[in-house]
Amino acid sequence: MGPCLSTPSGAGSLHLDSMRERETDDFFQTVSRVFHPKFDVAGEVFKGYFDEQTRVITKQSLERFFRDAQHELPPDELEDEYDVTAAFDAFVLARDNFVVGKSVVDESTMHEPMSHYFINSSHNTYLSGDQLLSNSSTDAIKRALLHGCRVIELDCYDGGKDGPIIKHGGTRTKPITFRSAIAAIGADAHTVSEYPVIVTLENHCCVAKRAEMADILKEELGEKLAVPASGNMAAWPSPASLRGRVIIRDKLKHKQDKKKGAGASSETPAAAEEIPDDDDDEEGDDEPDTADAADEPETDAATRLKSLVTVENAKFKTFEEAMSGEKLFSCSWGEAKLLSRVKKTEKPVVTAFTEKHLLRCYPAGHRFMSDNYDPSPAWSVGAQMVALNFQANDKPMWINRGKFIANGNAGFVRKPKYLLDPALRGAPSSPRRTWSVTVVAGSGWDNFKDAELVGAPDTYVKVSVTGTVSDAKTCTTGTFTDQRVGPKAQPYFNETFDFPVTEPELAVLLFTVYDKDTVSQDDFLAQYSCPVSMLRPGVRVVPLYNEAGRYIGKGKNAKACLVVKVATEK
Template sequence: MHDNLVLNESLLTQLQQAYARHGQPHRWDEHQTAAFFQHIQAEGTEHWLPSGDGLDYGGFLEYMTSPAANALGPPPPEQDLSWPLGSYFCSSSHNTYLTGDQLASDASTAAYKDVLLRNCRCIEIDVWDGTEHFHDPDNPDSGGFDGRGTRKLGFRARTALKVGTWVLDNCMTTEKAKEEAKEHKARFASLLGVEPRVLHGHTLTKEVPFREVCRAVKEHGFVTSDLPIVVSLEVHCTPPQQDTMVEIMRQEWEGLLLDEPDEPAEVLPSPEAMRNKILVKVKYVPPEGDLTPINTTESDMSDIARDGEPAKKEKPVKITHDLSDMGIYTRAVKYKSMTQKEAEMVGHIFSVSEPKLPGAFDKEASLFFAHNKRHLMRTYPAGTRVDSSNMDPSGHWRRGVQFAALNWQTMDEGMMLNEALFDGSKGYVLKPDGYRGVKLGHEEGGEPMVPHQTLHACSVTVLAAQGLPSESGAGLHPYVSVKLFADPHPLQLMKREPLAGRTEPAEGINPDFGGQTVLFGDVVGVTSELSFLMFQVMNDELGRDPLLGWACIRLDRLRTGYRIVRLFDLENNQTPAALLVKIEMAVQNAGA
């Protein structure tokens, strides 16, 4: 939102003091105005000094309440989308189907609608063998519908399914026979019209039909962004139900799926070349080989049983060639090392879990980072995050990971950073220099180095806030936590303590913080495109302090000087609340 801010008394008082601090009390002359805009605000005076005769207090307030004084600067008007896919960060979701925690929440197509309309471009679908729900596109009016557009099996079909399942479950005694029985059951179910379902396995999460998820992707996927969608499939289905998956995807995504290229690609295509297309990420099976057991489970949560105890280890699922062939530029390969033969295969994608990423990177850091300049990688939260909390994705981006998948249903610091990186984009952000390879045909220029900057005398002075949410201002004791996410590049082998500070609590919904300063000092080795300043307004209470509002800004879009910070709520909606701060830092490029 870019509407002008209406000021309350707390902000007005601090702005009046700021105006008096930098010039004459009623009207700044031309030199005082120029000094304020150039040295304090680090911007030009063209718009606010058109006649060259200074700036009065009313003009100063007009400036401070306009979008020009927002701490968040505008995104670039145009983004270059012609680089290969591996040259971009992609806004990505983990366990997209869940509406809450990973033990007992519902699976819902509404979750896909929500993230897609927020420009998420990589979603996840966990697919399991179906039960009695199925969809009959040729006979939609027959049978009883369950209210979601999905028909249940009739009495005879349901009885036949139960009898056949009972026979296969009770007449097979050996382990080999039991494994064969699973496939027989799936084939029998497919003949009756049973379709796969989406849920979080081995938990109490509710299910939703796979077809409905595919339909939701088609209906909402390209409403707010026409850039390509990567669908990450976690397949737990038997081969007959995989065949049904392929049929459903081809039906529901007709005209949206990528075609196999006529010739093997030398490099990945660009987002520009794949507008309005869906890429299927699925485990890769070599075409010359037989079906081989491949562990299709990425999420560590598959090892959590319904009672919260560790489950019996799931046996690998055989992926059919028809399903595997749907992965064209996103062929999922199990990561072992950067020297495995698949690491140079155009169109592969490695997946690495949050807890395994640091060790995997440290073991072969240079190869790891070089790989992610040209080839794809997806990371995802640890399976122990049963509350659907999130990792800090910024460390993953600094390692070159394109798809750092997060739980979008939880607005915590991880998602705040994700919102900051992709703000103003349509789900793809071009990596900084040094994080990309070179375009095909432009090799003579070589690869640029990773940019490093130093922030000198970095500080944030918190002046006041207004409009904080509260049923009653009585008993509200807000304070402001300020965090700087600016870790050095991992190849620099530098360590840095977390950079954070907070104010003392103030009072009420329009608190005056009196100019308390959070000092960060000099910060070296910064890549501003991957560094962030985060504000969290908290209420000081016994126990866990609730969040009243937040904002997070990428450093390359952060404006210094006296600035208004517009606050968001836990639903990611901009609120009327705002902070008045003074941001100070001098940015020096390496070698300057």
């Protein structure tokens, strides 16, 4: 399946079901409660806890179910007995019985250097579609921020009388003004998370236009704009120290100044119009050696934007040089360069680098359709900013959304100790825990009645552990088919899969639902993802989303879900 692109056209398209499920009772008020008549889902869930002859579960048995199966305290004021189907409806399809618990920010973990966190990051954030022909859009920026993104990338060019512009160089993408992009960031930078937004600039502007950019940043962001102290930082600031702030990531020296002269002005400098090669360390290969740009004039215009840069973007040379110097910096690697360097370098060397410096990774230049790469290899070596195309509703984006559910959707997730502590350098070598996931049954399958032109859809569920290279595993249920609509359309599987996990701090559990097709690629129907470390033991509900993160179910059709059992053992 190719990427499905979001093309924001207004506030109505900025849906956030996957972010809002905790805020209201809406999901469980409208979730489908119909199951296949041949499968006793309530009986399966409460097996061993109720009288199979009378189908009655007593208060004492229900309390035991909550303690032993759900690993939680039973509700107060239970009735003396329940019909088992009524108990299933009241206590399984119940408010907050999601497969993960409510995620809250652990503020005690937010005071470490920024290099100690995975940061929810986007690539070419301003694009509403593909990389060659789509429009630049402030709605695309807004959508990324409202989906928890903390790193916004802007490709900056000189523009004309309306000031610097944002566009994808060397393409026919339509621009927006730099001012409108910064205004959009200022408006929603902290709507979802109070923690800092990093604006990373791929900056092709001349000195005069960069000075204009500095003025725009100050005017549009005001007190939100973090202005760093002069001199080299001894340590990266913490997310907590930058609450409510926007910080700038940019180069301090620019190749176009050397090529065109410091005061030159053009809408699109020639060097910037090249489409980046996947092997470049920097997108557009726009980072000069220090010696090449040492003669940049330190005029007031030249220093105005430079004085606002908190995170210096510099060209990576060698691990030895990066670790021997005291200066902190950030660099960018394309996905191919990341894999190449990781393959050629001992993992402890890479993780030591990412503990000290900030590493941003980005999609290959050949991904013209804005599809994404697997973020797992980058996370596995501690890369903080794994930039993805947020407009592409594909598997890597689903994984990314699942990962950043953690820590209250703050957009900053602390890396595990073994990626930070030299004494623990390197991931554990053997599984630390095994998770068992049983896909019991589904409901709300009337929503998929049109998946097949003729007959009922042939649906199956994939359950995957991803987000970590060492633990990647996918299991697939059998295929279910019966009727297109009604009770007999609802699938049942009751299949159990075991997932030994070595790196639970990195692992993401992904559910995907497909319609099997014998003559073409199987059709995607639904998805859900979450951090493995947040899974709740017991019988839980998995809400199902479409590719863009909106609940499956609208109009007359109730919302779709899976009922699953989760167990874990060390």
